[in-house]
Amino acid sequence: MIRLENVTRVYRRGGEKLTVLDGLSLDMEGGKFYALMGPSGSGKTTMLNLVGGLDRPDSGHVAVAGEDVGALEGAALSQWRADNVGFVFQGFNLIPVLTALENVMLPLSLTPLSRAERRKHAEFALELVGMSDRLSHRPQQLSGGQEQRVAIARAIATDPGIILADEPTGDLDRDSADQVLGLLERLNKEFQKTILMVTHDPAAAERAQRIVNLDKGRLADDPREGA
Amino acid sequence: MLPFSYTLRSLFVRRSSTLLTVFGIGATVAVVSGVLALRQGFTTMFSDSGRDDIAVFLRPGSTNEGDSRFRRQLGDQLMKSLPEIAKDAEGRPLAGMECYLAILREKTSGGKTNVAIRGIQPRGFAVHGKAVRVVEGERFKPGSDEIIVAKKLAARIRDCRLGDVLVLNTTPLKVVGIFESDGPYGSEIWGDLDRVLAALNIDNPNRVVAKMRSGTDVPALAKRLKKHKVYPARVLTERAYLQSQTAGLSVTLLVLGVMLAVIMGLAAVFTATNTMLAAISSRTHEIGILLATGFRPVPVFLSFLFEALLLGLLGGAVGCLMALPLNGLETGAMNFNTFTEAAFAFRVTPGVLTTAVLFALVLGLVGGAFPAWRAARMRPVEALRRA
Known part of the structure; x- marks a missing residue:
C-alpha cells in the first residue's frame, strides 16, 4: 500500500517558485501495476522520486507499507531504499565499466549475502529477464532493449516489493518496448511486485492495471478508476 | 562497499587523463626522491665511513x-x-x-x-x-x-x-x-x-x-683532555666527527627537498583534483544510480578517494622508476661545513623509495578528497537528472 497525503513539492530555480505537486492525495494498492501519465511537468517523475525516497515532500506525507518515507534520513533512508525499492530508468543507467552480471550484483553487495550467493541471485534475475547468455557483456555490447532488461534484473535482484520505472520504454523500439512491458507484467503477476511506471505512451499505459493521470501536480480524472 | 573492480576499471577507462595524472605525480615524486637520494648519499658518505677506533x-x-x-x-x-x-x-x-x-x-x-x-x-x-x-x-x-x-x-x-x-x-x-x-x-x-x-x-x-x-673510552678521554694543563684538546671519534660535519648541507638539501615537494606537490595535487573532478562530472549519472540503489554517501566517498589513492600509488611507482637510474650516479656539491667540494653519489635507498611512495599517496589523497566529498554529497535526484 502506497499512500500520498496532501503532498506538495515546490522547486525553486533562482527566485522562481515552481509547484510540481500541489496537495496530491492518492492511495495505491500493493501488488498492482500502475501507470502514471500526464503532460510534461505534471509531476509524474517527482511523485516517483518521492515514493522511492529519492526526494522529500515540502509538506504532506508519503507512506509505503506504513513507513513514513519522507521522515527517513541518511543511512536509514539508504537502507530502506536498498531493501524495498528497485529503480528502472529511461536511460537504462547501467555502470559502463561493469559487466551485465556485475551490474546486477551491485545492489546485492549491500546485503549480507556471500559472493557466491550474490552471484546466484544475480544469475537468477538475469535468467528471469532472458539475459542468461549475456552475463559477461558490457553495456556498450548490448542493444537498448537488452540494456533495459539488465536494468530490470538489477532492480529486482534484491527482491524489493516495489519497482519504480521512469519511462522504461521511452528509448526503445516497439518490439523491445513490448518485451520490457511483458517483463514488468510478469513481475507483477507472478511475483506480486507493486509497479509504478511513468509513461507518455498510451499503448504502454494500457498494459497496466491502473492508470493515474496527473495534471499540474494534481490528480486528473481517471476514466478507468474503479472499473 | 563498492567493488574494487569498479574503481580499477573506472581508472582504466579514462586512460589518457589517468596517465597524465600518474606522470604528473610521478615527475614530482621523482624530483623529490632525487633530492632525498642526494641527501642520503651525502649523509651516508660521512656517517658510514667514520671509524670508532x-x-x-x-x-x-x-x-x-x-x-x-x-x-x-x-x-x-x-x-x-x-x-x-x-x-x-x-x-x-x-x-x-x-x-x-x-x-x-x-x-x-x-x-x-x-x-x-x-x-x-x-x-x-x-x-x-x-x-x-x-x-x-x-x-x-x-x-x-x-x-x-x-x-x-x-x-x-x-x-x-x-x-x-x-x-x-x-x-x-x-x-x-x-x-x-x-x-x-x-x-x-x-x-x-x-x-x-x-x-x-x-x-x-x-x-x-x-x-x-x-x-678506549673516548668520552672519558675527552673529558680528561678538555681542561688538560699541557695539551688541552677536544676529542671525539672519527665517526662522531664526520657526522657533525654533515649538518649544513644535509639541512640545506632537506629544505630544498621540502620546498620542491610543496611547490611541485601543489601542482600535482591540482592535476589529481582536476582529473577526479572530471571523472566525477562524467559519472554523475553513475553516482546517482549508486545512491538511488541504496549505497550510502560514505562508501561512495571512499570509493572515489580510493580511486585517487590508486592514482597516487601508480604515480609513486612511476616516480620511483624515474628516480632509480639516479642510484650510484656521482655528483658534487658544496659542503657548507668545510666549504669544500664534496663528491658523492645519489643513493636511492629503500627508505628514500618508501618516503617517495608515501608522498605520492598523500598527493593522491589530498587531490582526491574534495572531489570524493563532492561525489558523496550529491543528491540522487539531481545526479540522475543531470544527464
Whole structure:
C-alpha cells in the first residue's frame, strides 16, 4: 500500500517558485501495476522520486507499507531504499565499466549475502529477464532493449516489493518496448511486485492495471478508476 | 562497499587523463626522491665511513678541523704521552698530525671550486688503514713534493690526473698516485704534512688523529683532555666527527627537498583534483544510480578517494622508476661545513623509495578528497537528472 497525503513539492530555480505537486492525495494498492501519465511537468517523475525516497515532500506525507518515507534520513533512508525499492530508468543507467552480471550484483553487495550467493541471485534475475547468455557483456555490447532488461534484473535482484520505472520504454523500439512491458507484467503477476511506471505512451499505459493521470501536480480524472 | 573492480576499471577507462595524472605525480615524486637520494648519499658518505677506533683531536672550542690549530710541539707531546693511543710493531704511537685547507682550483668543466688538501705524517697511512686505498700509481714519499689525488677529483679538477703537476702557490706538486676512499677523504688531495705546510706558508697543523687501543673510552678521554694543563684538546671519534660535519648541507638539501615537494606537490595535487573532478562530472549519472540503489554517501566517498589513492600509488611507482637510474650516479656539491667540494653519489635507498611512495599517496589523497566529498554529497535526484 502506497499512500500520498496532501503532498506538495515546490522547486525553486533562482527566485522562481515552481509547484510540481500541489496537495496530491492518492492511495495505491500493493501488488498492482500502475501507470502514471500526464503532460510534461505534471509531476509524474517527482511523485516517483518521492515514493522511492529519492526526494522529500515540502509538506504532506508519503507512506509505503506504513513507513513514513519522507521522515527517513541518511543511512536509514539508504537502507530502506536498498531493501524495498528497485529503480528502472529511461536511460537504462547501467555502470559502463561493469559487466551485465556485475551490474546486477551491485545492489546485492549491500546485503549480507556471500559472493557466491550474490552471484546466484544475480544469475537468477538475469535468467528471469532472458539475459542468461549475456552475463559477461558490457553495456556498450548490448542493444537498448537488452540494456533495459539488465536494468530490470538489477532492480529486482534484491527482491524489493516495489519497482519504480521512469519511462522504461521511452528509448526503445516497439518490439523491445513490448518485451520490457511483458517483463514488468510478469513481475507483477507472478511475483506480486507493486509497479509504478511513468509513461507518455498510451499503448504502454494500457498494459497496466491502473492508470493515474496527473495534471499540474494534481490528480486528473481517471476514466478507468474503479472499473 | 563498492567493488574494487569498479574503481580499477573506472581508472582504466579514462586512460589518457589517468596517465597524465600518474606522470604528473610521478615527475614530482621523482624530483623529490632525487633530492632525498642526494641527501642520503651525502649523509651516508660521512656517517658510514667514520671509524670508532680512531680519535680526532681538535683545539678546544673548534667545531671542525678548518678552524682548529695545533701547535706542533703540543701535538707531538700529546701523541707520545697518551697511553690510550695504540702502538705499531716498533712501539711508536699510531698517530699523526694533519693539516687541512680548502684551496680554490679550476674545474675541468669550467669555473672554480674549493678543494680540500690534507697533509699527513708518514704514519698517517697506518692510522687510516684501509679507508684510503691507492688504486693507481703509488703513495707519495715522505718529505717529497708529491701528492696523491682522490679518484673522484681526478677527472673533475684540473691538473689532478696521474703525472700532472699541481702548483700550490709557487710549489709544484707532482701527482704520483690516485686513491679511493668511501668517505669524505674521497674528495681530497693528500700530501706530506711538512711540504704542504711549507707550500701553503702555514706553521701549524690542524688536528691530530690517532688509532686508539681497543676498549678506549673516548668520552672519558675527552673529558680528561678538555681542561688538560699541557695539551688541552677536544676529542671525539672519527665517526662522531664526520657526522657533525654533515649538518649544513644535509639541512640545506632537506629544505630544498621540502620546498620542491610543496611547490611541485601543489601542482600535482591540482592535476589529481582536476582529473577526479572530471571523472566525477562524467559519472554523475553513475553516482546517482549508486545512491538511488541504496549505497550510502560514505562508501561512495571512499570509493572515489580510493580511486585517487590508486592514482597516487601508480604515480609513486612511476616516480620511483624515474628516480632509480639516479642510484650510484656521482655528483658534487658544496659542503657548507668545510666549504669544500664534496663528491658523492645519489643513493636511492629503500627508505628514500618508501618516503617517495608515501608522498605520492598523500598527493593522491589530498587531490582526491574534495572531489570524493563532492561525489558523496550529491543528491540522487539531481545526479540522475543531470544527464
